[in-house]
Amino acid sequence: xxxxKTPVRVYLNENELPKQWYNIQADMPNxxxxxxxxxxxxxxxxxxxxxxxxxxxxxxxxxxxxxxDIPEEVLDKYKSFRYSPLVRAYGLEKAIxxxxxxxxxxxxxxxxxxxxxxxxxxxxxxxxxxxIKRISTETGAGQWGTALSIACAMYxxxxxxxxxxxxxxxxxxxxxxxxTYGATVYASPSKETNVGRSILEKDPNSLGSLGIAISEAVxxxxxxxxxxxxxxxxxxxxxxxxxxxxxxxxxxxxxMGDYPDMVIGCNGGGSNxxxxxxxxxxxxxxxxxxxxxxxxxxxxxxxxxxxxxxYDFGDTGKMAPITHMYTLGHDFIPAGIHxxxxxxxxxxxxxxxxxxxxxxxxxAVHQTDVFKAAVTFAKAExxxxxxxxxxxxxxxxxxxxxxxxxxxxxxxxFNLSGHGHFDLTAYEAYNSGKLEDFEYTxxxxxxxxxxxxxx
Amino acid sequence: xxxxKTPVRVYLNENELPKQWYNIQADMPNxxxxxxxxxxxxxxxxxxxxxxxxxxxxxxxxxxxxxxDIPEEVLDKYKSFRYSPLVRAYGLEKAIxxxxxxxxxxxxxxxxxxxxxxxxxxxxxxxxxxxIKRISTETGAGQWGTALSIACAMYxxxxxxxxxxxxxxxxxxxxxxxxTYGATVYASPSKETNVGRSILEKDPNSLGSLGIAISEAVxxxxxxxxxxxxxxxxxxxxxxxxxxxxxxxxxxxxxMGDYPDMVIGCNGGGSNxxxxxxxxxxxxxxxxxxxxxxxxxxxxxxxxxxxxxxYDFGDTGKMAPITHMYTLGHDFIPAGIHxxxxxxxxxxxxxxxxxxxxxxxxxAVHQTDVFKAAVTFAKAExxxxxxxxxxxxxxxxxxxxxxxxxxxxxxxxFNLSGHGHFDLTAYEAYNSGKLEDFEYTxxxxxxxxxxxxxx
Numbered sequence: 001x002x003x004x005k006t007p008v009r010v011y012l013n014e015n016e017l018p019k020q021w022y023n024i025q026a027d028m029p030n031x032x033x034x035x036x037x038x039x040x041x042x043x044x045x046x047x048x049x050x051x052x053x054x055x056x057x058x059x060x061x062x063x064x065x066x067x068x069d070i071p072e073e074v075l076d077k078y079k080s081f082r083y084s085p086l087v088r089a090y091g092l093e094k095a096i097x098x099x100x101x102x103x104x105x106x107x108x109x110x111x112x113x114x115x116x117x118x119x120x121x122x123x124x125x126x127x128x129x130x131x132i133k134r135i136s137t138e139t140g141a142g143q144w145g146t147a148l149s150i151a152c153a154m155y156x157x158x159x160x161x162x163x164x165x166x167x168x169x170x171x172x173x174x175x176x177x178x179x180t181y182g183a184t185v186y187a188s189p190s191k192e193t194n195v196g197r198s199i200l201e202k203d204p205n206s207l208g209s210l211g212i213a214i215s216e217a218v219x220x221x222x223x224x225x226x227x228x229x230x231x232x233x234x235x236x237x238x239x240x241x242x243x244x245x246x247x248x249x250x251x252x253x254x255x256m257g258d259y260p261d262m263v264i265g266c267n268g269g270g271s272n273x274x275x276x277x278x279x280x281x282x283x284x285x286x287x288x289x290x291x292x293x294x295x296x297x298x299x300x301x302x303x304x305x306x307x308x309x310x311y312d313f314g315d316t317g318k319m320a321p322i323t324h325m326y327t328l329g330h331d332f333i334p335a336g337i338h339x340x341x342x343x344x345x346x347x348x349x350x351x352x353x354x355x356x357x358x359x360x361x362x363x364a365v366h367q368t369d370v371f372k373a374a375v376t377f378a379k380a381e382x383x384x385x386x387x388x389x390x391x392x393x394x395x396x397x398x399x400x401x402x403x404x405x406x407x408x409x410x411x412x413x414f415n416l417s418g419h420g421h422f423d424l425t426a427y428e429a430y431n432s433g434k435l436e437d438f439e440y441t442x443x444x445x446x447x448x449x450x451x452x453x454x455x
Numbered sequence: 456x457x458x459x460k461t462p463v464r465v466y467l468n469e470n471e472l473p474k475q476w477y478n479i480q481a482d483m484p485n486x487x488x489x490x491x492x493x494x495x496x497x498x499x500x501x502x503x504x505x506x507x508x509x510x511x512x513x514x515x516x517x518x519x520x521x522x523x524d525i526p527e528e529v530l531d532k533y534k535s536f537r538y539s540p541l542v543r544a545y546g547l548e549k550a551i552x553x554x555x556x557x558x559x560x561x562x563x564x565x566x567x568x569x570x571x572x573x574x575x576x577x578x579x580x581x582x583x584x585x586x587i588k589r590i591s592t593e594t595g596a597g598q599w600g601t602a603l604s605i606a607c608a609m610y611x612x613x614x615x616x617x618x619x620x621x622x623x624x625x626x627x628x629x630x631x632x633x634x635t636y637g638a639t640v641y642a643s644p645s646k647e648t649n650v651g652r653s654i655l656e657k658d659p660n661s662l663g664s665l666g667i668a669i670s671e672a673v674x675x676x677x678x679x680x681x682x683x684x685x686x687x688x689x690x691x692x693x694x695x696x697x698x699x700x701x702x703x704x705x706x707x708x709x710x711m712g713d714y715p716d717m718v719i720g721c722n723g724g725g726s727n728x729x730x731x732x733x734x735x736x737x738x739x740x741x742x743x744x745x746x747x748x749x750x751x752x753x754x755x756x757x758x759x760x761x762x763x764x765x766y767d768f769g770d771t772g773k774m775a776p777i778t779h780m781y782t783l784g785h786d787f788i789p790a791g792i793h794x795x796x797x798x799x800x801x802x803x804x805x806x807x808x809x810x811x812x813x814x815x816x817x818x819a820v821h822q823t824d825v826f827k828a829a830v831t832f833a834k835a836e837x838x839x840x841x842x843x844x845x846x847x848x849x850x851x852x853x854x855x856x857x858x859x860x861x862x863x864x865x866x867x868x869f870n871l872s873g874h875g876h877f878d879l880t881a882y883e884a885y886n887s888g889k890l891e892d893f894e895y896t897x898x899x900x901x902x903x904x905x906x907x908x909x910x
Contacts, residue, residue: 008535011466080463080546081837083538083564091535091609109538109564111837113876153834154546173879179886180833378635379608382536382566421568421876424628431634 002093002101002409009085010252017078018247019070021240024278024350026066027285030357032236032349033324038313041455044321051222052229053237054130057123060237068240074122077154078244081110081117086252087381093400095380100403102396103260104416105249105276106383114386114418115272116147116232119241123230124151134158134227136220138188138213140167141340142174143386143418144232149181160227162188162196162216165208167340174422188213195219195317209333210343211316218319233269234314234323234348242275245415250279253413260291260413262399266391267295267304267362268341270348276415278350281359293360294399295351296391298342298370300438301334303327304355304362306445311455312346322455325352329448335438337367338426339387345448365394368437371430373397374420386418387426457548457556457864464540465707472533473702474525476695479733479805481521482740485812487691487804488779493768496910499776506677507684508692509585512578515692523695529577532609533699536565536572541707542836548855550835555858557851558715559871560704560731561838569841569873570727571602571687574696578685579606589613589682591675593643593668595622596795597629598841598873599687604636615682617643617651617671620663622795629877643668650674650772664788665798666771673774688724689769689778689803697730700870705734708868715746715868717854721846722750722759722817723796725803731870733805736814748815749854750806751846753797753825755893756789758782759810759817761900766910767801777910780807784903790893792822793881794842800903820849823892826885828852829875841873842881 025031035044049058060068070078089102107115127135135157139145145161152159161183168175168187175185188208189196193216199206206212221229231238253259263280265273273295283289297304303326312327314320327346328334334343354360367387374390376397377383385393392414403410420427429435480486490499501513508516515523525533544557562570582590590612594600600616607614616638623630623642630640643663644651648671654661661667676684686693708714718735720728728750738744752759758781767782769775782801783789789798809815822842829845831852832838840848847869858865875882884890 007469008531009469009538011468011538013466014462014464076463080542083464083466083540085538087535111839150837154837172883176879176883176886177839180830180839180882181837182834375635379637382605382609384566384632384635424631427635428627428631431631 002099004101004258004409006088006256006258008090009087010255011083011085012248012251014079016251017075017082018244019075020067021070022243022247022279022282023063023065023068023240024281025064025236027282028353029285030353032353035321035323036311036455038318038320038322041322052218054126054132054228056126057237060240061235071125074125077121083109084248086249086256088256089381091380092377095376096397096400098400098404099407099409100400101258101409101411102400103411103413105245106416107245108383108416108419112147112150113421114143114147115242115245115275116144117150118244118275119232119238119271120147120151121154122241124155124157127228128155128157132157132226132228134160134224135230136160136217136227137230138162138210138217140164140210140343142167142171142422143341145178146174147232148230149178149183152183153181159183160220161185162190162213164188164210164213165206188216190216192216193219209316214315215317215319233271236350238271239274239348239350242271243278245275246277246279249276258411259289261410262292262294262412264294264296264392264396264412264414266342266388266417267297267347268388269344270351272415272417274348274351281354284359294395295355295360295362296395297362297364298337298339298391299364299366300337300440301328301343302364302440303345303347305364306440308449308452309352309356310452312452314346322453323349325349326355327452328445329451331451332444332448337438338423339391341388342391363395365391366437368435370394371435375430383416384420385416386420387423389417457554459556459713459864461543461711461713463545464542465710466538466540467703467706469534471706472530472537473699474530475522476525477698477702477734477737478518478520478523478695479736480519480691482737483808484740485808487808490776490778491766491910493773493775493777496777507673509581509587509683511581512692515695516690526580529580532576538564539703541704541711543711544836546835547832550831551852551855553855553859554862554864555855556713556864556866557855558866558868560700561871562700563838563871563874567598567602567605568876569598569602570697570700570730571599572605573699573730574687574693574726575602575606576609577696579610579612582683583610583612587612587681587683589615589679590685591615591672591682592685593617593665593672595619595665595798597622597626597877598796600633601629602687603685604633604638607638608636614638615675616640617645617668619643619665619668620661626877643671645671647671648674664771669770670772670774688726691805693726694729694803694805697726698733700730701732701734704731713866714744716865717747717749717867719749719751719847719851719867719869721797721843721872722752722802723843724799725806727870727872729803729806736809739814749850750810750815750817751850752817752819753792753794753846754819754821755792755895756783756798757819757895758800758802760819761895763904763907764807764811765907767907769801777908778804780804781810782907783900784906786906787899787903792893793878794846796843797846818850820846821892823890825849826890838871839875840871841875842878844872847871
């Protein structure tokens with residue numbers, strides 16, 4: 001066991017919350033390549049994005065300012081829900097008998113149950129300020145749809161969620177949550193949009209997909225003056241907002257009297273990992289610290305470990321900007337793992353570049369190992385983790401075990417991005433020995449990458 | 456709107472947590488009447504309870520010491536999960552346009568999602584210390600079973616939960632949570648006990664009841680040397696542990712720079728209301744303060760407002776001690792409202808006595824009004840409340856509206872005892888206009904009270 005004793009948990013008071021977000025674009029050794037217009041393949045101009053996003057968010061998307069002020073009105077909301085502790089995982093350390101020190105930041109205490117609310121709130125705020133009345137979005141597993149519903153309720157905005165049909169049918173509880181906060185939830189494909197109607201004409205029983213739902217939400221926003229679109233991950237401004245996690249963690253580690261040797265996070269569209277890691281990566285880029293950063297992805301959707309670093313479409317419908325990133329191909333549909341939030345074919349441009357440049361490592365883990373780690377964690381630390389977050393736990397445990405073998409006393413830090421209260425079908429399957437695992441094959445890789453455009 | 460500005464929320468640091476529980480038995484103007492043995496109707500002696508509880512808890516049950524030390528080992532656990540804020544409900548105040556100040560203590564941030572963990576932990580601790588290996592209990596809605604599963608996992612104890620068959624079938628997710636923490640969950644009536652087997656012989660399709668489940672859990676504990684029984688409400692030692700809520704709130708109100716004019720809580724077996732209210736009632740008994748205390752019960756189970764103050768059995772199976780309390784009769788089975796935690800025919804002896812002596816008021820509210828209040832609260836404060844907790848919200852709102860009518864600037868405080876993440880069938884029913892309401896009739900009262908024993 002590590003001899004270094006720290007408090008069990010550290011909270012921040014209202015007045016200790018960060019007042020600015022951190023923009024890693026100011027410090028990256030190699031900048032990201034710009035977005036391309038999906039129709040023309042020309043460089044995207046700010047005005048191209050204006051039908052979808054308020055100008056303040058478009059400016060953040062393109063900005064290279066190092067710190068960007070959090071508006072007072074957003075800070076007030078952060079004060080109301082950001083009671084996110086940094087916890088020393090004494091219970092887990094004991095359960096696995098490690099020489100390492102393990103810490104986690106818990107993002108599941110807010111009403112949405114995950115880190116998604118950190119960006120939903122400023123997105124709703126900037127839209128409200130620009131006179132927008134209504135926000136459309138898509139949701140798969142439902143964490144993002146829930147967060148945006150809550151944020152829209154805060155600011156009196158209408159919220160329209162296109163929810164993948166198979167989730168809509170299988171997860172009536174998630175739908176009930178969003179509706180309770182006042183959102184309108186459509187099963188996608190729906191009769192509300194041209195995209196939806198044309199798909200339903202061909203296949204009235206379509207189960208839908210995230211790609212279709214994105215296309216519907218984008219069309220909804222483009223067709224209506226009073227409506228904008230919101231995305232829950234991938235984009236630079238989303239990651240900017242999520243740096244609140246890492247910035248708080250830096251302060252909390254100071255109060256703990258420690259600093260992480262490893263920072264670990266699960267990786268879907270990149271916002272959870274990046275939001276937690278980027279404020280620490282700043283110290284690595286500057287040469288102050290030599291921390292390891294590990295992005296954890298499902299073995300069923302291994303974009304960083306198996307994908308290609310290239311320009312690709314962000315969505316199946318080819319309506320979103322073409323992004324330079326790690327991708328498995330925009331037509332690749334990952335297996336139905338329970339970590340729905342990690343089933344995205346591509347990745348954040350920022351994270352992709354930093355991975356490419358060697359600042360970040362990646363590991364792919366199997367669903368059965370993830371749930372084994374989740375249950376170990378739940379018993380030891382009392383919190384039931386989201387399947388997505390449990391990817392980070394699995395690697396934190398395996399890295400801690402490596403420390404133990406070498407007798408090393410390292411500080412391992414991971415982001416516990418949310419709770420698993422709405423993922424209990426998955427736990428039920430695991431408890432009863434019925435959880436499936438999924439392999440990602442070379443044939444899948446070849447087939448997926450064949451759809452990547454030549455640019 | 457109230458002109459008095461306070462912080463949005465107040466947290467306590469680890470070192471600010473109370474180090475003792477408060478025992479109101481030291482300060483009650485009229486003591487409670489003692490428990491009677493259900494078989495002999497003689498006074499219950501400590502050794503009568505020894506097959507069920509560790510001696511430390513039996514001593515707490517009978518104690519009249521004003522403050523009882525929280526063991527260091529329990530305090531360590533409290534430090535790990537008691538990040539329970541006192542929140543100024545600015546959002547709700549604005550939504551209903553009130554002149555009152557509204558505050559709530561939020562007990563849903565811990566991993567069990569409700570206040571139940573506050574007593575599950577010390578109960579598991581004292582049992583562990585006495586060499587017990589296994590704890591049996593019953594659960595209806597599942598909050599208590601979840602809390603005890605987590606506490607048993609903390610101390611490496613086996614946990615056996617008899618879950619009412621109808622809940623077992625209708626709430627597979629609750630079962631999955633308990634199993635993930637390592638608990639064994641039986642549908643009750645089960646084949647594990649004589650009581651269960653005899654009921655199944657007569658009716659193989661029995662849906663079960665809380666009364667049957669209690670009898671099974673008690674039998675399980677009595678028949679095995681290594682096993683004790685644990686109860687999640689009603690008893691004095693349970694309420695003692697729950698005073699952590701009110702004690703913390705007192706400190707938090709000091710930091711807020713305010714003091715409540717009203718304290719409101721929902722009331723099932725009494726532990727949530729009492730745990731929050733008793734440390735404040737101390738100041739009313741002493742004459743220092745003139746706060747109003749309002750216990751809120753469902754109109755479908757109105758023990759305080761319609762029941763009789765008398766000796767009655769604590770359970771349908773007549774195995775638990777006979778208690779002097781407000782009761783609707785131990786054979787009364789309340790309608791299937793969604794606030795499962797409030798469906799108990801009787802009440803805490805302590806709370807019953809204080810209600811009888813005029814220190815506490817009671818109000819009964821209808822299920823449809825409760826959910827209307829719950830949705831108003833969710834939209835305004837972002838937290839999805841448990842149906843039980845929403846009873847307190849409904850009365851807080853109606854009392855705030857009365858203040859507004861009179862132009863009064865009063866401080867209203869309620870305990871938000873848990874979140875509603877596992878109660879979404881109820882929200883779904885409400886959202887789709889299918890939520891039923893239930894009336895409690897004079898005929899029910901007459902029929903229920905007919906079963907009360909003559910003592």
